[in-house]
Amino acid sequence: MRTMLVILTIAVIGLGAYSIDLHGDKESLQRTVHAQYTEKLTDASEKLSYLQRAVSQSLLFKDEKAIDSELDSIWRLSSEVRSSIANIPIGQELSNQWLGYLGKLGDEAKKTAKSGDYEAWREKMPQISTNLQALSDEWTTATVDYYKQDGKMDVWMRQVDNKNPNTSFDNIQKTLKDYGESDFPLTLSEADWQKKIELKALQDSVITEKEALEKVKYLFPLIKDATFTVTKSSDTAPYPFYHIQFHQGIRLGYVDLTEKGGHLLSYLVERPVDEAKLSQDEIIKKAEEHLKRLEMKDVAYVEARENHLAWHVTFARVHPGDNALIYADGVQLKIAKDTGELLGANAMEYIQEESIKPQKANPIDWKSFFDNNVRVEEVKNIYTDNGQFEQRLCYEVIAVRDEQTQETFRIVIDAENHNVLKVEYLT
Amino acid sequence: MRLLSILFAFLFAISIVSIPQNDAIAFSDQQIARGAYGDDVIELQARLQYLGFYKSKIDGKFGYNTYWALRNFQEKYGLPIDGIAGAKTKKALAGYSDYDENWVKAQLKAGNQFTYYGGVPLDQQVKNSGGGSTANSGDSSGSSNSNGTDTQIPPKYTERDLQLIANAVYGEARGEPYEGQVAVAAVILNRLESPDFPNTISGIIFQPLAFTAVADGQIWLEPNQRAKEAVIDAMNGWDPSENALYYFNPKTATSKWIWTRPQIKQIGEHIFCS
Numbered sequence: 137m138r139t140m141l142v143i144l145t146i147a148v149i150g151l152g153a154y155s156i157d158l159h160g161d162k163e164s165l166q167r168t169v170h171a172q173y174t175e176k177l178t179d180a181s182e183k184l185s186y187l188q189r190a191v192s193q194s195l196l197f198k199d200e201k202a203i204d205s206e207l208d209s210i211w212r213l214s215s216e217v218r219s220s221i222a223n224i225p226i227g228q229e230l231s232n233q234w235l236g237y238l239g240k241l242g243d244e245a246k247k248t249a250k251s252g253d254y255e256a257w258r259e260k261m262p263q264i265s266t267n268l269q270a271l272s273d274e275w276t277t278a279t280v281d282y283y284k285q286d287g288k289m290d291v292w293m294r295q296v297d298n299k300n301p302n303t304s305f306d307n308i309q310k311t312l313k314d315y316g317e318s319d320f321p322l323t324l325s326e327a328d329w330q331k332k333i334e335l336k337a338l339q340d341s342v343i344t345e346k347e348a349l350e351k352v353k354y355l356f357p358l359i360k361d362a363t364f365t366v367t368k369s370s371d372t373a374p375y376p377f378y379h380i381q382f383h384q385g386i387r388l389g390y391v392d393l394t395e396k397g398g399h400l401l402s403y404l405v406e407r408p409v410d411e412a413k414l415s416q417d418e419i420i421k422k423a424e425e426h427l428k429r430l431e432m433k434d435v436a437y438v439e440a441r442e443n444h445l446a447w448h449v450t451f452a453r454v455h456p457g458d459n460a461l462i463y464a465d466g467v468q469l470k471i472a473k474d475t476g477e478l479l480g481a482n483a484m485e486y487i488q489e490e491s492i493k494p495q496k497a498n499p500i501d502w503k504s505f506f507d508n509n510v511r512v513e514e515v516k517n518i519y520t521d522n523g524q525f526e527q528r529l530c531y532e533v534i535a536v537r538d539e540q541t542q543e544t545f546r547i548v549i550d551a552e553n554h555n556v557l558k559v560e561y562l563t
Numbered sequence: 564m565r566l567l568s569i570l571f572a573f574l575f576a577i578s579i580v581s582i583p584q585n586d587a588i589a590f591s592d593q594q595i596a597r598g599a600y601g602d603d604v605i606e607l608q609a610r611l612q613y614l615g616f617y618k619s620k621i622d623g624k625f626g627y628n629t630y631w632a633l634r635n636f637q638e639k640y641g642l643p644i645d646g647i648a649g650a651k652t653k654k655a656l657a658g659y660s661d662y663d664e665n666w667v668k669a670q671l672k673a674g675n676q677f678t679y680y681g682g683v684p685l686d687q688q689v690k691n692s693g694g695g696s697t698a699n700s701g702d703s704s705g706s707s708n709s710n711g712t713d714t715q716i717p718p719k720y721t722e723r724d725l726q727l728i729a730n731a732v733y734g735e736a737r738g739e740p741y742e743g744q745v746a747v748a749a750v751i752l753n754r755l756e757s758p759d760f761p762n763t764i765s766g767i768i769f770q771p772l773a774f775t776a777v778a779d780g781q782i783w784l785e786p787n788q789r790a791k792e793a794v795i796d797a798m799n800g801w802d803p804s805e806n807a808l809y810y811f812n813p814k815t816a817t818s819k820w821i822w823t824r825p826q827i828k829q830i831g832e833h834i835f836c837s
Contacts, residue, residue, distance in 0.1 A: 173771075218761070218762075219761070219766075222760075222761040222766055222770055223770070223771065224771065225771035225772050226771075227772065227820075228772060228773065228809075228818075228820070228821075229820050231770065232759040232760065233759070235758065235759050235760060235761070236758050236759040239758040239759075240758065243758075296772070333806060367828070367829075369805070369827060369828050370825075370826040370827055370828060370829075372825035372826050372827070372836075373805065373825070373826070373827040373828065373837075374805075374806070374825075374827075374837060375805075377805065379828050379830075381742070388740070388741070389741075389742065390742045390803060392803065392805065401805065402801055402802065402803060404741070404742060404745065404796065404801055404803065406741040406742075412601075415593040415594055416593070416594070416595070416596050416598065416599055417594065417596075439598060440598040441598050441600075441715040441716075441717075441799075442598055442599045442600045442601065442715060443600070443714060443715055443792075443795055444714070444788065444791075444792065444795075445792065447598075448795070448796075448799040450799075450800075466800070468799050468800040468801070470796065470799070470801075480796065480801060482799075482800045482801050482802075484800070484802060485800070534627075536631065541618075542627075542628070542631045542632075544627035544628070544631070546718075560718050560719070561718075562626060562627045562718060563619070563624075563626045563627060563628055
């Protein structure tokens with residue numbers, strides 16, 4: 137009995153010591169994490185005030201070099217504050233609103249430096265400078281409590297999770313939302329882009345669930361005898377569509393069709409795939425046959441990539457006027473390596489159909505455009521986004537630098553003003 | 564001029580006929596072109612490297628580096644220059660080079676850094692990924708995943724992006740239908756395009772409070788091939804979420820805010836919203 141008591145006492149003491157040690161470790165870890173988040177919070181607050189100053193300073197000058205230097209600071213600081221805020225646990229909504237606001241400010245500075253439209257900048261920025269000061273002050277108020285938590289992470293998380301609607305974060309969230317809308321309203325191009333991705337241009341009549349199913353069976357005859365489950369998109373979806381899930385033997389998948397006109401959004405099927413039997417050439421021929429059945433006849437082959445079970449083959453719409461490929465109107469097919477069966481089709485971009493404005497293509501002398509040790513291997517005319525939601529006619533150049541190392545690049549150059557829009561290193 | 568053409572044709576015919584028969588069984592019978600991957604491409608790259616034409620990593624992916632190397636080989640050996648490894652080119656390659664399939668594949672499997680130049684002892688051409696030890700030390704720190712021979716993704720993404728998203732998909736949605744896994748990957752990629760989110764894949768995935776799998780550590784589970792396939796489909800454009808930026812499980816979600824987001828559709832246990 138006495139021995140038992142001794143063993144029990146030792147066990148209790150041991151367990152207690154272990155528990156204290158564990159608690160100490162946990163607390164130490166919490167303090168380390170808390171310190172890191174506090175550092176990010178301080179960094180964000182400091183840089184936010186530098187950013188506000190940089191915006192204000194940009195309004196001091198008429199001299200282009202002096203303004204450019206401030207624009208450069210604004211772009212850099214907005215990016216740094218974004219990065220700090222993205223790394224603080226402050227809640228998804230607030231984080232998103234900050235990131236959105238700061239990103240737009242940085243983009244505006246970058247755009248102005250590129251376009252040289254300083255007049256528009258001077259017109260817009262006084263109000264934004266004032267708003268940014270107000271945001272910076274509110275942020276300081278909202279975050280003051282985070283410095284009084286004695287390094288405890290659980291207190292921080294409780295504060296973030298606080299459901300009280302009058303918390304200071306709610307105020308700053310509201311202010312950010314209001315300023316975001318007033319300071320950076322959607323441009324015409326952005327609004328057009330928004331309408332495009334929300335499929336506002338579709339004017340076809342609404343099809344019924346039964347018609348949608350018939351369309352699926354017509355487009356994908358291989359699954360015509362499948363068991364289907366049809367659901368409609370939620371009422372709040374940007375565009376209404378039918379979500380049709382199917383199951384037939386070894387095949388399990390879905391098709392999404394727009395409610396207006398029954399256009400194919402995407403199709404994907406999962407099934408076991410046997411060893412590859414078809415060559416790349418045969419795969420591409422199969423892909424072209426599938427496209428015909430999907431009634432996409434105005435597209436041309438862009439590229440193909442072989443993967444574990446399937447090939448991913450990309451096509452793009454051909455502009456009827458100048459035969460340039462419109463990359464934004466792409467179609468992707470997934471073709472099984474064993475039989476060439478269509479395992480997937482993605483026509484989301486294809487049905488959005490870009491409206492292309494007529495543009496000039498001014499020729500480029502490649503010898504003076506590129507360095508002497510660059511060889512232009514291939515030039516193709518394409519339409520692509522210029523980063524400002526505009527489709528531009530471009531030269532897509534495949535160029536090789538240095539005959540010894542043969543590094544290959546894909547360069548996209550605006551055909552009218554010769555701005556370089558994209559450079560990709562190809563391996 | 565005519566005489567010259569005849570002489571050239573004769574020499575070409577001779578060069579084809581006189582290809583050394585080093586390796587009677589080589590390659591599969593399929594032609595190999597840009598976009599292909601797998602064993603045939605590994606062999607193609609190894610043989611081109613053996614002859615000194617290919618200087619990049621042997622990774623089984625037929626990209627531009629392989630393409631130029633192949634064209635240079637075709638040019639030097641008087642073959643039609645098309646950058647496609649058809650029957651004639653493969654025969655010529657097999658004739659002029661050696662290919663130690665077992666050795667090359669062992670290096671790939673071990674994740675070693677290696678080359679395969681002809682005339683250099685093989686043991687001098689290996690640098691273990693851990694640094695220093697020999698090729699067949701059994702060190703598998705660079706698994707078949709790290710050598711990157713099992714996937715080809717659009718150039719705007721990296722192997723690291725693929726791995727991270729696959730981890731997130733597996734941690735967040737491994738019990739979901741395939742479509743649901745592609746949708747989760749698509750949400751991450753949609754965030755990359757949105758100005759309201761960090762502008763890198765790692766920034767998005769590790770954004771504090773963004774993903775449950777990061778908070779509970781499930782992101783560190785080794786993703787399976789299915790999760791990777793789902794990410795590859797999403798990277799190639801598939802988006803079953805229909806442009807969603809968020810998703811949540813209505814049975815477990817604690818955030819009231821997430822219920823205020825406009826919903827798009829439900830796949831499995833997840834509701835996707837914009």
